[in-house]
Amino acid sequence: MITNTTTETAEAVKNPLGLKKIHHVEFYVGNAKQAEFYYRKAFGFSRIAYSGLETGNRETTSYLLRQSNINFVLTTPMGPEHPAAEHIKQHGDGVKDIAFYVEDADHAFNESVKRGARAVVEPHDLKDDNGSVRHAAVATYGDTIHSFISYNRVGGPHPSKGEGSNGANGTEGNTSSAAGTTPSAQSGGHPSLNKDGSYEYSGPFLPGFVEQNVEGEPTGLMLIDHIVGNVELGKMNEWCDFYRDVMGFHRYITFDDKDISTEYSALMSIVMSDGQHNIKFPINEPAEGKGGKSQIQEYIDFYRSAGAQHIALLCRDVLYTVGKLQENGIEFLRVPDTYYDEIPARVGEIDEDIEDLKRLGILVDRDDEGYLLQIFTKPVEDRPTVFFEILQRKGCKGFGKGNFKALFVSIEEEQRRRGNL
Numbered sequence: 038m039i040t041n042t043t044t045e046t047a048e049a050v051k052n053p054l055g056l057k058k059i060h061h062v063e064f065y066v067g068n069a070k071q072a073e074f075y076y077r078k079a080f081g082f083s084r085i086a087y088s089g090l091e092t093g094n095r096e097t098t099s100y101l102l103r104q105s106n107i108n109f110v111l112t113t114p115m116g117p118e119h120p121a122a123e124h125i126k127q128h129g130d131g132v133k134d135i136a137f138y139v140e141d142a143d144h145a146f147n148e149s150v151k152r153g154a155r156a157v158v159e160p161h162d163l164k165d166d167n168g169s170v171r172h173a174a175v176a177t178y179g180d181t182i183h184s185f186i187s188y189n190r191v192g193g194p195h196p197s198k199g200e201g202s203n204g205a206n207g208t209e210g211n212t213s214s215a216a217g218t219t220p221s222a223q224s225g226g227h228p229s230l231n232k233d234g235s236y237e238y239s240g241p242f243l244p245g246f247v248e249q250n251v252e253g254e255p256t257g258l259m260l261i262d263h264i265v266g267n268v269e270l271g272k273m274n275e276w277c278d279f280y281r282d283v284m285g286f287h288r289y290i291t292f293d294d295k296d297i298s299t300e301y302s303a304l305m306s307i308v309m310s311d312g313q314h315n316i317k318f319p320i321n322e323p324a325e326g327k328g329g330k331s332q333i334q335e336y337i338d339f340y341r342s343a344g345a346q347h348i349a350l351l352c353r354d355v356l357y358t359v360g361k362l363q364e365n366g367i368e369f370l371r372v373p374d375t376y377y378d379e380i381p382a383r384v385g386e387i388d389e390d391i392e393d394l395k396r397l398g399i400l401v402d403r404d405d406e407g408y409l410l411q412i413f414t415k416p417v418e419d420r421p422t423v424f425f426e427i428l429q430r431k432g433c434k435g436f437g438k439g440n441f442k443a444l445f446v447s448i449e450e451e452q453r454r455r456g457n458l
């Protein structure tokens with residue numbers, strides 16, 4: 038195993054598709070009205086925009102939820118004919134679209150298809166009374182897609198005429214030069230938030246949505262740190278190649294089964310990142326455990342395909358955020374209390390009181406550059422599929438390798454209780 042946990046550095050390079058950051062994540066869910074209530078009341082998102090029968094959308098109902106820079110869209114089909122109905126039948130509630138804000142959706146689509154992506158939605162305008170945006174989409178693992186969304190400057194060249202150039206809007210937006218590991222590195226919203234009419238679209242989110250403000254009580258969630266994809270046994274390298282060759286990412290960290298194997302729950306993982314480290318996608322595949330079923334295989338069995346496993350949400354004060362989320366009823370995985378006895382020796386000096394971490398069940402890990410604090414929710418559906426990670430980075434760029442063992446023992450305990458080990 039020569040790939041053991043290497044962090045590969047790469048200079049900040051411009052993404053060949055013009056990807057800037059994650060625009061939003063869209064979930065297909067069985068009942069968006071109730072899911073919206075859960076994400077608003079429990080996670081503290083605010084409802085910002087709505088699309089449904091009242092807005093003339095007879096096919097789906099969608100809610101845009103936002104907290105700081107995190108945008109989640111919850112979509113439900115209004116009838117069995119809509120493809121979302123089949124998606125929900127197959128996968129249960131899950132992530133359909135990890136949508137990118139790009140410089141030029143036409144360029145991102147044409148270039149990615151040229152590099153081997155499967156086309157899902159040809160570039161087109163999304164329009165309403167507030168103006169238009171360009172949208173296209175390509176497939177990734179399972180039934181998951183990546184949308185490309187770009188905003189046109191009023192008076193600037195239409196992206197469809199740009200023929201792959203970076204266009205007049207190439208320097209707009211919030212492409213940060215920092216590694217994207219602190220919330221401030223990506224502060225600010227999308228151009229869609231501008232109300233000054235300087236863009237062709239001035240509405241609340243995307244054409245088709247109307248503003249609908251229902252305030253949640255924020256819990257301090259700031260930014261999507263990474264989104265993990267679970268793929269089938271033997272497919273990890275194929276999907277890492279896809280993110281390298283098609284999306285222009287590079288290998289950021291590799292974990293092999295020595296890092297992340299317990300008696301049963303072995304997995305392999307490679308973290309792919311864009312050149313600016315704004316977008317990080319770890320890809321997991323199951324590894325052979327000692328006779329039990331890998332947690333990745335459990336996910337795939339219940340999701341019925343590859344798919345997004347967890348979304349890691351960055352916060353500034355993990356004690357505050359996790360305290361709030363627990364008060365609100367979010368259920369987290371817990372490790373044995375003995376884990377906390379070993380923190381001083383393993384991690385050294387930290388700012389937080391270990392008793393506070395223990396009370397809340399927060400885990401700590403360190404790398405050369407600092408430490409991180411993290412915790413994982415239980416799956417947020419009845420099927421053991423999608424869950425969330427809440428994390429705070431204090432310099433550390435890693436993913437909590439030192440916690441894998443303790444965490445996976447706890448995951449196995451949950452699997453055992455589900456009869457899936």
Ligand code: FE2
Nearest residue numbers: 265349426436
């Ligand atoms: Fe994670």
